[in-house]
Amino acid sequence: MSMRRVAVVGAGMTKFVRRSQETGRELSWEAVSKALESCEMSLDQMDCVVMGSAPDAFDGVHMKAEWLSDGAGAWGKPYMRGYVGGGTGVFAPAQGWYHIASGLFDTCLVVCEERMSPTQPHPQAAFNSIFDNFTERALGPNLLWIFALEMNAYMNRYGLKKEDIALVSVKNKRNAADHPASLLGDPNITVQDVLNSEVLAWPVQRLDVSPITDGAVALVLAAEPVARRVTPKPVWIEGVGWCLDTAYWTNRDLSYPTYVEEAARMAYKMAGIKEPRKEIHIAEPYDPFDYKELHHLEGLMLFGKGQAPEATARGVTQRTGDLPVCPSGGLLGVGNPIAAAGLMKIAELFWQLRGEAGKRQVPGDPRRGVAQAWGDLMQVGTVVVMGK
Amino acid sequence: MEHLVYPSKGLSEQAFEKREVLFETWHVKAEYAWDTGVAIGKYLAELKEGRIVGRRCFKCKRVMVPPRMFCEHCFRPTDEWAYVQDIGTVKTFSLCYVRWDMVRLTEPEIPAVIDLDGASRGMGIMHKLGAVDSRAVKIGMRVQAVWKPPAERTGSITDIAYFKPL
Numbered sequence: 001m002s003m004r005r006v007a008v009v010g011a012g013m014t015k016f017v018r019r020s021q022e023t024g025r026e027l028s029w030e031a032v033s034k035a036l037e038s039c040e041m042s043l044d045q046m047d048c049v050v051m052g053s054a055p056d057a058f059d060g061v062h063m064k065a066e067w068l069s070d071g072a073g074a075w076g077k078p079y080m081r082g083y084v085g086g087g088t089g090v091f092a093p094a095q096g097w098y099h100i101a102s103g104l105f106d107t108c109l110v111v112c113e114e115r116m117s118p119t120q121p122h123p124q125a126a127f128n129s130i131f132d133n134f135t136e137r138a139l140g141p142n143l144l145w146i147f148a149l150e151m152n153a154y155m156n157r158y159g160l161k162k163e164d165i166a167l168v169s170v171k172n173k174r175n176a177a178d179h180p181a182s183l184l185g186d187p188n189i190t191v192q193d194v195l196n197s198e199v200l201a202w203p204v205q206r207l208d209v210s211p212i213t214d215g216a217v218a219l220v221l222a223a224e225p226v227a228r229r230v231t232p233k234p235v236w237i238e239g240v241g242w243c244l245d246t247a248y249w250t251n252r253d254l255s256y257p258t259y260v261e262e263a264a265r266m267a268y269k270m271a272g273i274k275e276p277r278k279e280i281h282i283a284e285p286y287d288p289f290d291y292k293e294l295h296h297l298e299g300l301m302l303f304g305k306g307q308a309p310e311a312t313a314r315g316v317t318q319r320t321g322d323l324p325v326c327p328s329g330g331l332l333g334v335g336n337p338i339a340a341a342g343l344m345k346i347a348e349l350f351w352q353l354r355g356e357a358g359k360r361q362v363p364g365d366p367r368r369g370v371a372q373a374w375g376d377l378m379q380v381g382t383v384v385v386m387g388k
Numbered sequence: 389m390e391h392l393v394y395p396s397k398g399l400s401e402q403a404f405e406k407r408e409v410l411f412e413t414w415h416v417k418a419e420y421a422w423d424t425g426v427a428i429g430k431y432l433a434e435l436k437e438g439r440i441v442g443r444r445c446f447k448c449k450r451v452m453v454p455p456r457m458f459c460e461h462c463f464r465p466t467d468e469w470a471y472v473q474d475i476g477t478v479k480t481f482s483l484c485y486v487r488w489d490m491v492r493l494t495e496p497e498i499p500a501v502i503d504l505d506g507a508s509r510g511m512g513i514m515h516k517l518g519a520v521d522s523r524a525v526k527i528g529m530r531v532q533a534v535w536k537p538p539a540e541r542t543g544s545i546t547d548i549a550y551f552k553p554l
């Protein structure tokens with residue numbers, strides 16, 4: 001493929017909070033201003049803008065991206081919104097990548113914003129209409145059902161216990177204690193705390209789930225010649241991939257995310273990765289629920305099927321382990337403003353690979369990382385590989 | 389990177405609940421009338437008769453439930469209607485103690501994915517389990533549909549009240 005190299009050269013974000021005083025536009029502006037500040041570039045230097053934001057229903061504002069556009073710095077610029085549900089935050093940088101890789105633009109501002117807090121009485125209400133309107137909705141489903149059904153299928157397939165999975169929540173919430181934007185960082189949380197938390201939809205308990213969050217994240221992407229002028233430490237987007245499984249979700253094998261594997265294969269091929277476990281040094285898989293980190297690590301082929309829990313128990317995925325996973329603290333710890341949470345993972349790889357992650361810095365000079373998000377009706381995988 | 393996190397202002401739940409901040413509210417009223425389409429129309433009409441119908445694809449040999457007029461695998465029209473059993477196997481389940489608005493339930497709802505006998509392997513449908521002690525529910529459990537009386541059926545997935553252990 002004759003594509004141009006594209007680098008991330010700047011990143012910024014808001015704090016992740018339960019309910020922001022700022023509007024979505026204001027949050028977008030805050031994140032963008034920090035991203036531009038980080039690379040000492042101005043909005044005039046941005047050729048185009050990509051916005052990622054999940055359901056309009058959260059805000060009760062139709063065509064939300066147009067509403068957010070001024071805060072995202074899109075006034076008078078080529079602008080587009082990508083939307084693949086929870087997968088959006090890792091899809092938006094892939095869109096930014098092809099805007100530049102294609103030769104169409106030299107720079108791209110990628111902004112992801114989400115406010116879950118406006119939806120009353122609870123943001124779950126925004127998801128009631130994702131279920132099939134004839135064959136499912138009359139049963140009165142709620143969003144937790146599908147995660148609980150998937151988690152139980154995964155646990156049953158490999159004979160896993162709640163304790164095996166709670167380790168992920170503990171690791172990520174502890175990691176998040178070192179993240180300055182974090183909502184739920186907790187250096188002292190234990191497996192027992194997770195196991196004692198309120199049962200929502202067995203096997204899902206309160207501390208297995210990421211919190212309702214508001215926040216925004218922005219990145220500056222640049223073509224190679226621009227990137228080399230702007231920073232001595234560009235972080236390259238080496239591979240992107242995405243894949244969608246069938247919407248007949250009850251017809252799928254819920255114990256394995258095939259769509260993540262397909263997306264990863266696409267990204268790894270582009271990045272020239274043949275042995276992901278050896279060639280990737282940091283992973284930021286999507287972790288809205290603790291079991292999802294394990295599920296996705298397997299889909300990303302970083303561990304064999306059913307083997308991510310055992311690796312987690314051995315400490316392999318700790319920040320100081322052989323393959324640090326969610327050193328940011330992930331959605332479980334930093335928070336889960338849907339699209340912004342995915343882009344936070346890309347920002348984390350950017351800071352980690354530049355050695356700028358502060359207290360969260362992974363030791364050993366990591367050179368390559370993978371981030372992944374997941375969404376729609378549990379059916380989309382989005383993957384980005386980054387390297388220095 | 390601490391300086392790259394904007395000092396955004398988080399509001400507490402209490403500040404919001406006590407109306408210490410200004411906010412506007414809006415109630416959406418949305419009404420739709422959906423035509424059921426060919427495949428699902430037949431599926432719902434058969435449920436009203438106390439039967440579960442799928443569609444067979446001659447190429448990949450799958451019997452698909454819910455039925456569809458085209459095979460998404462072969463991307464060609466499906467070929468014939470195929471009745472499946474109202475008996476099946478629990479593929480996965482949950483004990484759900486909260487409603488969609490997070491109000492707690494004293495007795496859990498038990499959503500499940502059920503593989504129906506006669507459908508291709510893995511072709512499950514979502515429904516609920518009932519008439520069972522929630523502690524006794526297991527993956528692999530055999531269950532059967534409990535139909536509403538014919539006079540109460542409306543051509544809906546809820547014409548099956550729930551599935552109970554065989």
Ligand SMILES: [Zn+2]
Pocket residue numbers: 445446447448449450459460461462463
């Ligand atoms: Zn077929």
